[in-house]
Every structure is written in structure tokens, then in C-alpha cells.
Amino acid sequence: MSMTRRTQEALASNLPYEELLPSEQPAYVHSYVYLFGVATIAGFIVLIATGIILAAFGPQWWHFSAVGHFFNGLHFWAVQAFFFFMVVHLWATFFQGAWRDGRGTTWAVGVITFLVSILTAFTGYLSQQNFDAQWIAVQAKDAMNSVGVGAFFNVLNFGQMYGFHIVILPIAVAILIAIHLTMVRLRGVVKPYPIDGTEVQR
Amino acid sequence: MNGVQDYVGWGFVHISIGNLVVIILMILIFALAVLLPFPGGQESER
Known part of the structure; x- marks a missing residue:
């Protein structure tokens, strides 16, 4: 069997598509406490997006222009949200x-x-x-x-x-x-x- | 950032107001998430 075929079969058996994108969740997931992980990922996405903009324009821009200040602020507050939700997610998973x-x-x-x-x-x-x-x-x-x-x-x-x-x-x-x-x-x-x-x- | 922080303390505990507010907010949000009912109908179990 070829390497690509083996890889294909290993992925199909270990990473089935319906498990990666489930349309239903168990009944006990019906609670706000399960949302903190995805809130953390949302914070991470904002961090990456604002980080790309900050990296593209550089320190002079983020320190001395109004729009730069705005994106610098977005990046700063996104990291606050990222860690805030990650810690609450940690508490939730710990108590579960x-x-x-x-x-x-x-x-x-x-x-x-x-x-x-x-x-x-x-x-x-x-x-x-x-x-x-x-x-x-x-x-x-x-x-x-x-x-x-x-x-x-x-x-x-x-x-x-x-x-x-x-x-x-x-x-x-x-x-x-x-x-x-x-x-x-x-x-x-x-x-x-x-x-x-x-x-x-x- | 770039400024002097206000601190509060009880005995050996010494914490900036900013950090204290964040910790209180995290506890509050966690408690609300556990206590508040999630809207919408329940999904069926797999």
C-alpha cells in the first residue's frame, strides 16, 4: 500500500468528518459554561487580525496615529479577553x-x-x-x-x-x-x- | 500602562485595583454562566 493511501486511511479512521464538524451536542452541553473555550478562540482570531495590521504598519504608526492607537488598543483589549476567557475556561474544565x-x-x-x-x-x-x-x-x-x-x-x-x-x-x-x-x-x-x-x- | 497603579491590601495580600477588578469579573461571569439558563430548546443527545 502506498504512503498516500495509508495516510488517507489513517485520517479517515482517526479524523472522521462528522466528528470534526458535529451538528449536534450532548444535552448536558446546553449551558453558557461551555462557551468560554470558543470565546477564547474568538479573542485569538481578533489578536491575529489586529496583530497582522500592527506588524504591517509598524511602531511609529501604532504610537503616533489615531488609527494606529485604535488598532493598538484593539490588540491590547483582545489579549485581555483572550486570557480572561481562557482562565474561566480553565475553571470550567477543572470543575467538570x-x-x-x-x-x-x-x-x-x-x-x-x-x-x-x-x-x-x-x-x-x-x-x-x-x-x-x-x-x-x-x-x-x-x-x-x-x-x-x-x-x-x-x-x-x-x-x-x-x-x-x-x-x-x-x-x-x-x-x-x-x-x-x-x-x-x-x-x-x-x-x-x-x-x-x-x-x-x- | 505607563502609569502608577493603585494598590489595595489586606495583611500579606497586595494587589492592584486593575487585577482585582479582573478577578472579580471572572468570578462573576463564571457564576452567571453556571447559574443562568441557556436559551433555546435542548439538542437531542447523540
Whole structure:
């Protein structure tokens, strides 16, 4: 069997189309508490869109023009929404025990996405091109040096931090979100804990 | 950003007003999401 044929069959058996785009959800998903994950993704989409515009026009534009200020503000408030909803999504999945029934990897990928997002936000604060960014960089260099990464992750190097912020880390977050979503779709939403609490952890 | 933050504190807890407001809002939104009924008819179970 050819490699393309094997790939095709593996995708068809592991990623069935009806599981990726379901038209129905279990009855227990009928609650606002299940909306925080998609709200986080909405925030991420706004971040990418406004980030592309900011990257295209550059720091002079986002600091000294009215439209630049507006898009800078959109990018800033989108990241507030992104982390706000991601943390509430974390609370929701924690109290649902969303790692149960073979969903441990989904939970772990979510945790990694959270950590990489923090690094992305951090490099974003370093990329502002203002005194705030300089202050954060000068403070953060000691933390980076103390854990031994300062030699190849130099927070005082604007070009490097900007590159991390607009290329490497957003791609990493996008890939992690894609993996996380695919896992959620393949395994479905975790069933609620039984009311009498008799379920044994599997 | 680029300004002095106002802080509040109780004992060893020391937090900026901005962070405190965000945490209170998150707890409020989470509680509302759990308590408020979701509109529309229930979808059938797969």
C-alpha cells in the first residue's frame, strides 16, 4: 500500500468528518459554561487580525496615529479577553474534571497552550516600543539569566523578542489550539460528574 | 500602562485595583454562566 493511501486511511479512521464538524451536542452541553473555550478562540482570531495590521504598519504608526492607537488598543483589549476567557475556561474544565475518560492529553495540551500564551503575551509587552517595554525587559533579564536562558533568549534584544512575538509563538499557539480542538472534537465533551458522586475514575 | 497603579491590601495580600477588578469579573461571569439558563430548546443527545 502506498504512503498516500495509508495516510488517507489513517485520517479517515482517526479524523472522521462528522466528528470534526458535529451538528449536534450532548444535552448536558446546553449551558453558557461551555462557551468560554470558543470565546477564547474568538479573542485569538481578533489578536491575529489586529496583530497582522500592527506588524504591517509598524511602531511609529501604532504610537503616533489615531488609527494606529485604535488598532493598538484593539490588540491590547483582545489579549485581555483572550486570557480572561481562557482562565474561566480553565475553571470550567477543572470543575467538570475534563481530563476524565481518556482526555488527559487534551488537558495537558490546554495547559501547554496556556503557558505558551503567557510567553507570547510577555514578548508582546516587550515589543511595545515604549518605556514600559524597556522597564519590563530590564527587570526580566535578571529572571531569564537566573534560570540560565538569557544567552539565547535575550529580553533586551528587541528584534529577537519581536520575532518571537509575531512569528514563532503565535504559530505555536495556533498549532496547539488546533491540536486541542481536534482532540476535543474526537473525544467529545466530558460527561458531567454523577450527582451521587459514585463514579470511579478511569 | 505607563502609569502608577493603585494598590489595595489586606495583611500579606497586595494587589492592584486593575487585577482585582479582573478577578472579580471572572468570578462573576463564571457564576452567571453556571447559574443562568441557556436559551433555546435542548439538542437531542447523540
